[in-house]
Amino acid sequence: MKGKEWYQADDVAEEYDDKRFSEGGAFIDRREKAAVRSALGPLEDKTVLEVACGTGRFTVMMAQAGADIVGLDISAAMLAQGREKAKRAGVDDHVEFMRGDAARLPFPDDHFDAVFAMRFFHLADRPVTFLRELRRVTKGQIFFDTFNLGSTRVIYNWLLPMGSRLYSRTDVESLLADSELELESEAHDFVLPYGFYRQLPRSVARPFRTLDTAIGKTPLGDKLASVSYWSVQK
Amino acid sequence: MKESLMEIIRCPIDKHELELAVEDREDGEIMAGMLSCPECGETYPIEDGIPNLLPPDMRDDAAA
Secondary structure, eight states, rough: OHHHHHHHHSHHHHHHHHHHTTTTHHHHHHHHHHHHHHHHHOOTOOOOEEEEEETTTHHHHHHHTTTTEEEEEEHHHHHHHHHHHHHHTGGGGGGGEOBBBBEEEOOOOTOOEEEESSSSSTTOHHHHHHHHHHHHHEEEEEEEEEEEETHHHHHTTTTTTOOOOOOOOHHHHHHHHHTEEEEOOOOOOOOHHHHHHHOOOOOHHHHHHHHHHHHHTTHHHHOOOOOEEEEEEO | OOOGGGTTTTTTTTBBOOOEEEEEEEEEEEEEEEEEEEETTOEEEEEEEEOOOOOOOOGGGGGG
């Protein structure tokens, strides 16, 4: 089963957050949320688009921080989870969810203050097409992550149910050049891959995360990181 | 979806503004209805409060 179908199955959507972001996975959740928050800066009254928002894990957080946000995804089952989450958080007055295609976004040019897509480009079969479309609808900023070639991710990548595309630094550079985007800032993390943390109870995962962060700070850290965060401007 | 969303959503195909026909409203939210593009004639359903702006060739989930 390829990514599109896997992510759209009802049972996958219902269990998605629990399976991926509880226990050891909580360290991933925390780091990803920090990455998005710090890249997008102050959010009060900003209009933001999240592409491939899934169950609205980031969408709802951004709304809580004051953003006026639209979450777009291909999957109705995932979005239903997002709507519930936004209601529970009491932020549904400034969140909208919709189904759409990231390559043909239903918005005018230069509309959003910022556009971001997490865990999206590893599933993207035509990354340049998608990135160009994100560029079309943003006024300036785009933020996204990639999973890295030449990292520990390679070890388990082939086991995944959705198939997953890995990027080298050169891949990302040519992706940006082809999309006429400028790199603004970057961060690299997770010498140990996501799949490793997900297998562990939180208490067992914690010392590994500490070690991981320590290795990440060494000169070798960026080279070994399995995840990269990219903030770019048009 | 809220009616104010009409200001920002466009037809995914030609980016034209859309027209709205409401079928069901609950607490100020549009729960069911139809969006249509006066330019190309394409229609986009609103189901369970979520507008489906997938282009027609991607709309059939099972066959995707």
